[in-house]
Amino acid sequence: MAIQIxxxxxxxxxxxxRKWGDAARLxxxxxAMTFVQRETSVPVPTILEVYFDDHSDEYKCWILMERLPGSQLGTAWxxxxxxxxxxxxxQLRSYLEQIHHLRPAGAGVIGSVSGGAAFDY
Incomplete structure (x- = not known):
């Protein structure tokens, strides 16, 4: 069993x-971020750089992305x-409706947006 980070x-x-974690999850x-950015108008950070080490059980894998402007909703509300x-x-209703209407490329596929394996942890 793999260690979950x-x-x-x-x-x-x-x-x-910079978001750190295990390679498979990142x-x-x-x-998912690329798919949502391509298929909707939902604001998604632009990915600037990635580093994956498939043999690492530590925080050696990361995504560097732009930080979107704004405040956390819990603070601003x-x-x-x-x-x-x-x-x-x-705005939130519009974003959720767009995400709700997204469809995977393959009918009947349960998995990632690329058709890869699904993980439920």
Missing amino acids: PSRITFEGPDTV RREVE PEMDDNARSETIR
């Missing part, structure tokens, strides 16, 4: 984020007026 995030300046995340909250809800 939770993800770790480091902020590397105002414009970039590969699937890159695939209490400060928002009703109009800002309504607009935020409208």
